[in-house]
Amino acid sequence: MARAVTNRHKVIATIAAWLIAFVIFFPILYTLLTSIKTESEAIAGFSLIPSGTFENYITVQTRNGYFKPFMNSVVLSVGSTILALIIAVPAAWAMAFSPTKWTKEILMWMLSTKMMPAVAVLVPIYLLFRDFGLLDTRIGLMVMLTLINLPIVVWMLYTYFREIPGEILEAARMDGAGLWQEIVYVLTPMALPGIASTFLLNIILAWNESFWTIRLTAVDAAPLTAFIASFSSPQGLFWAKLSAASTMAIAPILILGWFSQKQLVRGLTFGAVK
Amino acid sequence: MGSITLNKVSKSFGEAKVIPSIDLEIQDGEFVVFVGPSGCGKSTLLRLIAGLEDVSGGSILIDGQDVTGKAPAQRRLAMVFQSYALYPHMSVRKNIAFPLKMAKMDKAAIDQKVADAAGILNLTDYLERRPSQLSGGQRQRVAIGRAIVREPTAFLFDEPLSNLDASLRGTMRLEISQLHNQLKTTMVYVTHDQVEAMTMADKIVVLNRGNIEQVGSPLDLYSSPRNLFVAGFIGSPKMNLIEGEYARSKNAKTVGIRPEHLVLSHESGLWTGKVTVAEHLGSDTFLHVEVEGIGQINARADGEFGARHGDQIFLTPTETKLHRFDDKGLAI
Amino acid sequence: MGSITLNKVSKSFGEAKVIPSIDLEIQDGEFVVFVGPSGCGKSTLLRLIAGLEDVSGGSILIDGQDVTGKAPAQRRLAMVFQSYALYPHMSVRKNIAFPLKMAKMDKAAIDQKVADAAGILNLTDYLERRPSQLSGGQRQRVAIGRAIVREPTAFLFDEPLSNLDASLRGTMRLEISQLHNQLKTTMVYVTHDQVEAMTMADKIVVLNRGNIEQVGSPLDLYSSPRNLFVAGFIGSPKMNLIEGEYARSKNAKTVGIRPEHLVLSHESGLWTGKVTVAEHLGSDTFLHVEVEGIGQINARADGEFGARHGDQIFLTPTETKLHRFDDKGLAI
């Protein structure tokens, strides 16, 4: 297949790809542009050339401090992801390397817990959180996010682990490695691309989770999803400010995603490849 | 220091009885090769010895100690896998050092041992490379290095050379033999390669459907196979097995004659046949001959023996090299 | 109907000139084997012929027609890949039928052709299976089946047997030879297996770093290698190459003698040596001997020749089988 690709082909593909990419990216781009327009520009109809004011960002920042929700988002998504990985790695190990006839069923059951409609259990969960004093605490929310994403994490890890030849683990076992050493020294480093991608995906999911993060927090633990909820329909259409707030809410994760896209793509197969 | 005893060892996977019951004695320092057709249970047997699978019955003794229930790590055995099973994320040095690290040996001692092993295996220049940067033969050597640093009581090899190409296989074969001469440690080696089995083994164990068909030295098995299965399995190209008239004339159900024990001639001989395929290797010529009244016979001639598809030739079996089998397939 | 001509064909990947310039003539109906060390450009050459890569220079003619710029499908060649490259989601029948379907042949004709091919290749019972349900040899046969239904002007094989185990390889080798006898279609075959090259080829092309070292029949190459490279490459075990005193006495820079052309004796001979390794295969014995004043020599004796590590033995090269090379490495 390494025949020279004609330049014409490449040019056509390039144009098509850039066009589509532009269309797909447009809403985000437009948000970005709108965020540096003035309010009246923002609703004055389509224009790609903003006046380049950063006033909206300043307004948003002075009105709702950005740093605290940002830190909460970071702590919550990273914390819950690490927690989920710690719980999921052993489980995935067991499923991949010591499968029983129930393994598939257990996996599917785990996934099915994700289908529980969050709204329906809001009141029970709220009561539980209240009773355990977890309302508006980072730890409570972290546990919540961990539980929500655990099935996906287990499944992803399981599919990666399955790709690892059992012989290598057996070799480690012959070499005198205990279970813990087997996981730490052999399994984890070998599955690193997969684990990295699981990590990233889970951070994205946790960062963007916007039901529980709003409902179970008030001040101390409120992340960026709650931050954005305070801009959504004020009196008047403050789209420029809304855009600025939106940009601030999605920028960190977007940048993380951009920088880590290779990792993400490499691992994001769910064992779907082959 | 390295004897292995299997007592009525059996193994089932669920319903399937892969190994009905095996008794086997491996002496200290011996090089034992398991051969047999694919799926006969060679790997399973090796893994039972290693402790990677639980036995379904019977017991395994190493140096007289019952290790049946013990974990692999506690058996002081080292294993070399077909796929090498190197740790891809570690350098050669770390790969070799891994078992020592697991044994919590101190740093200096580890370095010393790794250096020694690398010296023996000619890996000194590659210690900082990753496995992916090595050739197949080098990888195999690393796997062996990882095995030898532990100074195990015995080595287990599961088709260690089958992923290498022919010429490398030859080289590595020699290296492993030399290693055995050097270390004098017990080695148990699984292969389905005739040449490996014949050249490396002190003792060959022929397995068939989980049963031992014969145990003996390579030349024993070659010259006096106990039954038809061993006769057909050991030796390459395969022994010609002849039934019917000719066999009856020799007072046997089946008579076997190896291709190299047929005298070929363009002029005269006991049997007349037509060459169906002639393979000229230069050094040798392999002939597939359709012999009247006997059937398809393979024969080996030297490189200069001129014969082509369709030629008429004559064959005479060397009487002293005939193998005779009764109707149960046992050698008479 | 199946001749292939390469005119000054060259190929570079970026900076790397993999094939400097090759001229080659393949006759209609010939079985040509490309051999050479790994990375010498065998596959690249085959893929240039197939049209899977563009040539960097020169032209390729099939049946006298210039096909240099044509797409693979238009060259009427069929290729069998090392990995078989079967379509995993299609049954054997569909796999074989695929090229015909692409050629928009009608259903009945396709069925007929598939049945024929399956008959030839003994695949009739497996037509409804998926590739994953087949053994290696069967998969290889399916790949060949997919090639033959198209009735191509020539077949291209890229190490088609290297994923099979030794005994299957032997069987498939014979099958492909028989197929060639049957179809009489041109076949171009890449391998690095000595035995395959020697036994199957009408003509062997020895490649080294993208250059042709020698072209000729197998026995030609075996008996009169044009240079040191071919001498060392063709034949297994390898030819012994001797320099120094002895070579000078023969008026050459290097003298080559094949292991099978040494006469061995326990009593007397030209050279004296010590056996370092003796490999007993039953049918043959391969000896590695450290000869005084000459160096390491490999020799082959028959199966009964008793010799063990450390024995003193005598070797005499057969004068008529000596190969002499000058200081440019060319045969004298």
Added chain:
Amino acid sequence: MATHNTKALARLMMAPSVVLLLVWMIVPLSMTLWFSFQNYNLLSPGNVSFAGFFNYRYFYSDPAFFQSIWNTLMIVGGVLLITVIGGTFLALLLDQPIFGQGIVRILVISPFFVMPPVAALVWKNMIMHPGYGVFADISRLFGTTPIDWFAQYPLLSIVIIVAWQWLPFATLILLTALQSLDSEQREAAEMDGASFISRFIYLTLPHLARAMTVVILIQTIFLLGVYAEILVTTNGGPGYASTNLPFLIYRTALLGYDVGGASAGGIIAIILANIVAIFLMRAVGKNLDR
């Protein structure tokens, strides 16, 4: 690989996840189940009483009930259709050699990182708004009346927004799968005379089947729960045109504060989700086995 030791260990290692998820499932679920049999309105916590199956009958008889189930399935189906087909197309395109591949890929995957409420807000206010949206600007450019997306095509609008968010996910997975296609297979097909289209149909598509299964499975899990996008844009309307099951439950739970009714709805939704799940596993599950 399977000794008694490792097996026992394996059970142990599974335990934390299984127990946690079991607790996570059982505790809220049993509370929900319990509430579903209670008359419990959050605003009158004094009047809690046993309700029998009344809540179920009540939820079931909601005029929006059947439409909400239909809408739920339409959203799942519509988004899957767009993302799988669009994702395949995009993956094919991105697999070609193009200039600036890295940047294009970055642009294409970006929507995946946008949190659902933000995505919905942006689409609603700046893209689909009949007065100020970009779509409206475009249609005015062509002299046609702007479409009032959320009034005229509420469900479609939501499907578009959600599909926009999930398209990158599908594209990424399909692209990875595409790149794993054995090049020798592709070459073999080329030698066999298959055109680009034939290669796509007979080779690429079957090869992608497994990846598509994964895309469908994962997305279905998330799509069954779509509600933030609806809340922000159409609020389930006009009428019940864009009310799906989660939104109906939301309406019951957080507008009516009817905990009993919402719990009953939740139970119904769980049952429905599991039916879909079982159906899905049956239909595509075998694709997941090697």
Added chain:
Amino acid sequence: ETLTIATVNNGDMIRMQGLTEDFTSKNPDIELEWVTLEENVLRERVTTDIATSGGQYDIMTIGNYEVPIWAKQGWLTELADLGDDYDVDDLLPSIRGGLTVEDKLYAAPFYGESAMIMYRKDLFEKAGLEMPENPTWEFIGDAARKITDRSADINGICLRGKAGWGENMAFITALTNSYGGRWFDENWQPQFDQPEWKEALQFYVDLMKDAGPSGASSNGFNENLTLFQQGKCGMWIDATVAASFVSNPDDSTVADKVDYALFPSKEGVDNNGNWLWSWNLAIPASSQKAEAAQKFIAWATSEDYAKLVASKEGWANVPPGTRTSLYESAEYKEAAAFAEPTLAAMNAADITKPTVEPVPYTGGQFVAIPEFQAIGTNVGQLFSAVVAGQSSVEDALAQAQSATVREMTRAGYIK
């Protein structure tokens, strides 16, 4: 002591957040934490919290819809310690009435609003129309149609169409009130099958069709505000607070062309809709910091706060609609042309008797029962579908009737 305050993200509240330094400097021992959310999420959050005694907040911003309901549940702390200098009697009586249960004040109003007509003098002039003192719906309908000039992108009237009990239903309920209709009769029987509803809804739908902006079914307060500010509406009937936005020349292109009039009524029916809304500060019973919280509430709803805003941001930005004194202030009247009509509208509203015929409930553009949120939203959806052209008036009313009967039966009102 830290007070956690849940508040809605309206401009006035945001402004208050910016001015808290005045409070904290006077009360150095009190710190303030803000939870600012958009209206719907806020309502959801505080309701869940207060109903489950979650105890997340010390002060909640709630509407006059919630106050009586919650007070009856005993969820709110009575505001008895607002301080000596807090002038309770200065509060507008209609507002204060809505926050008082059994003579106890449970919430302090931060700002209040009624509804009125905002219209474009220039367009009226051009069409040769003059706004009467007390306009009728007939007049409004005619005028709207006359002013409409779609080619110039001018719609005769902008009205709420977006579904929601606080969105389109606020307007439609007020409209129906002024048509003599009511939500329920004395036996809590829904009245959608009565002619008043049919007439009002038909009028509304026809008017939107003939003279409303495109996409009206998704327009709420915000969208209409923007439309009006951009000069695309001849009239806009909505909350009185809008007046300060449309008359602000920074945002509005028509600031100098607006005038105001009383919410219309129907010929022969003496009812101007009775729209009354206030955002109020209240203290949940679960809060341990009631004392500090009252201090803050007193500060935020006092006359002094109005003066503070005036000094910092100008009189026009003072939160309106809560105190008589504000409307008596010359400076305010000077700065805000809409002061007079706003006060008139607020005084005209009577939420204790919102309808012509007797009803068992209080409320103006809403019905002050817990179930109204769900019912109102549901019915709002049905009506917005009519505006979107996806349903007919008859069908919508029938569906509204049966859905409401269903809800009311479940809630136990209908035996």
